[in-house]
Amino acid sequence: MTNAVSTTRTRSTVPILLGAALLLASLAIAYLATSHIAKGPDDSPLKVLGRWIPFILEGFTLNILMSVLAMILATVSGIGLGFLQISNAVIIRQPARFVTRVFRNSPWLVILFAIMLMVPFEITLPHFGTVMIPGWVKATIGFTLPVMANIAELLRGAVASIPTGQWESAESLAFSRMQTMRHVILPQCIRRMLPGWMNWFALLTLMTPIAAILGVNEALGNTQAAMESAGSSPDLLIPFYLFLMSIFFIFIYPVSVWTKRLERRFAAT
Amino acid sequence: MLEFTAPLFLALQQTTGLNFSPFFDEYDLGRLMTGVQTSLLLILCVLAVSLVVGLLGAAAQRSRFWVLRFLVATYIAVFRNTPPVVQLLFFYFGLGAFTPQVDMGGWYEPMISSFGWAVIALGIFGGSYNVEIFRAGIEAVPKATSEATEALAFSPMQTFVHVTMPLALRFSLPALASNLISLAKTTSIAYVIAVPEMTYALSGVWNDRLNVGEMMTLLFVYYIAVVAIISVIMGQLEKRLSVPGLGK
């Protein structure tokens, strides 16, 4: 052990403190940056923000709802797509790879635009009659697609990373391909996929505000509407946006920290 | 260019109803061209800034001063855990309000344009991922290698420049490639601050011509091409930097 090398290792076990410090710092900055231009004690930007916080948080619940739903849909469809990708039949494998590729390589915003503008808002189901699809549901579908493709890729990578010896030994025990997959390969894959999966959840949640561009009333949309209604005064910008960043941070940071821990633990074994 | 494409695409519109207006309408062609140029330039600048930020950050992480290391850790924590769209808006509207104005000969424009802010904000956002990637690359360099340099009397700087960095870069390349690709795609959110990149340009077209499907197809093709180009470049780089017996 020499001094020059050891510095790189000493890091990152102060997550919760750091988070709290950041939040306090951002609020302090917001206060300092705005207090001197405030019009009066009653109308200070922080007071205005305080009044609008419930409205913004209400929007934020939609962000969480969209990200959780999209994650569930993406996991199920992504695992399905992943299996199609490693199918033995070219006719299944190739289209699955193509779909994965398109959704992995297109920007979130473009996919979202496509879903929002090109999928009808009302569909007729055989037993339910006409069902309306609200904007946030369409946005959820729009968010599902890129995550689905990436989860499919995660699965493909995880399966490929299982040594061939595992397949061979299972085969020698007369397991079928499905049995091998279910009892031998998948259990090992889940462990390998978990950190990546959580990373995608964090990324997905962080992308949900782009739904505001298309008129979904989530946190960002509500923040902008709130600023507009509060007279769109420039001193609102920093506190409002900082607050918005803070609520996302509080939600996502624990996920990131946990992901990192898992990654480290899996790397160690 | 228009005289060649116009008859073809007008005929296409007449026979199929597909309206690829940028290929027969001069104004829309102008928007498309601006879109392509701006988008490519934006991607280039954002990637460059993110790489510089990533390298500086990774170097600062190895610093002896804990304050510097703490700042880098904070930077990464903040930028990787808040929405990039909000970061962009925060930079452009929040911080943009404090940047000086420049006299353009009778009127004033901000010193940093929306393009400039997009480069800064997205570069810093992407950089926060690059720091981690470079750090992982540096950590993948066997410690024993720097032991050898120490025994050979290299200075820490010489070790970093001639041994650690070249190796770390090679180890980082695959992760770096995928991050740069995802960053290039993320440049589309510069739309929200009116940077006339591809998404902005084509959404302008479909707003006016109501040809959403056609323009959306163009947009998909464009981004898939951009991703392919970056993959090829990174693949070439990986090939050129590859060393027999390393990393296999």
Next chain:
Amino acid sequence: MKTMMAMITTVAIAAGSSFAPTSLRAQENNAETLSAVMERGVLRIGVLGAFKPWAFRAQDGTLQGIEVDLAKRVAESLGVEAELVEVTSANRIQFLEQKRIDLIIGGMYDTASRREVVGIIEPGYWASGPSLMAREGAIESWDDVAGKPICAKQGVIYNQLIETDFGARLMAFAGNAEGKEALRSGKCVAWFYDDSSIAADLATGDWEGFEMPVDALFVNPWAAAVPIAEKDGAFGKILSGLIYGWHEDGTLIGLQEEYDLQSTAWLANMHDSFAYDRTFLAD
């Protein structure tokens, strides 16, 4: 005038309650929306969400404003619930085409190209034209915008004009809030938008030091819109009649006053020309 008379007659027939069932049946092929609305008991109206004072979010999160008011009046006239759907100028037509909404009352200009894709209801309920808001003294005439950055909103129909006719550099934002904020923080020299909206902003007192230095390029009615097939159907006719009524009975002028807007010549003219001479009622 002849067409006006014809229109009024049809509207009267369509809106007359005792004739409604027959006329509905007669219009079956293009009365889909109306029957769907009646069956559902809910009218879905697309309104803009950040378009003060026509449609905007109040602090309790509800939508309010002149257009929201009008939307509720329509639902009330039909005897159904009003469901307000927030739309943007970039997606409202798609929403209508996809039947997510039955009706747009969302600051939409009546234009020839729109008439090809949606059912524009005559008469318009408001009117405005593109103008500029700028810092006092920054702009004197339309020609002053050449080469300068001008903020605007994505998807506004006349955005193209300021580039093609006046050589300005357009910066279009996704929402008004961002566009106006960009003007305020000096990212562009003017905000290119409707004179009515600009006048409303200036009236709030939040825009001290700003002015509307030029007259609108043109005055264009704002029209409600229904799916194109419905324009001449019962639903279109009912709407047409309702809007006529709002002009005639002063509802629109009343709303203009209620929301502290500058009175416009267009509304006054409409009121005058539609006003029904009731003097004969006098004894």
Next chain:
Amino acid sequence: MTTEYTEAWAPDQPIIDIRGLHKSFGTFEVLKGIDLSVHQGEVICIIGPSGSGKSTLIRTINGLTPINKGQIFIEGQLITGPKFDRLALRRRVGMVFQQYNLFPHRTVLDNVMMAPRLVLKEPKAEVRDRARALLAKVRLADKENHYPGELSGGQQQRVAIARSLCMRPDMMLFDEVTAALDPETVKEVLTTIKDLASEGMTCVLVTHEMGFAREIADRVVFTDGGRIVESGPPAQIFGDPQDARTKQFLSQVL
């Protein structure tokens, strides 16, 4: 050859002089008071069971491992004091490791040339000539444009030796240099070291190759439990060990 380095030291004095050396990792004391001196041209082999502190001992000689107590003099200079210039020391003391530690992104020739070029700032042509001569000496002249990954372990280890020698050190430290090698390549590395020793290079080796130690060592040092248990000429240590622990160790490895 070493006059510009120190004036007080004369070649008849020990070139390496270790006095009362203690080293702990945390609460674990690895070295519990080592005294050892090496004269110029001597070849010393350190043997002993694993965990006995051999590697730690050899690493303290060029300052790779800082010590807790005691003194180490190299060519009469105290190297364990706070102000000592470690880089200057390392130019004098070459070291080769168990895991060759070549730079995988550089060719064999570059590996050998890097340190003299970067650290000593010597002219390129001169360094290249010397590097080629050294590669010829370790019988790898034909591999100069290969990358380390293309060589066998034994070949890599010989490059590592050439790389160290290119700094023209006064003494060489070998830390179990054959431990990671395939049996068939061990011999070629040992031959190289033997050549070096026969040319009069001062060498300190930590090794498990008892036969080799017996063959080339001027003196064998047996360590156990952080102490030097006994030392002497190979014939004495291997032929007639005095201490019970030495006997037991040798009976296990021979």
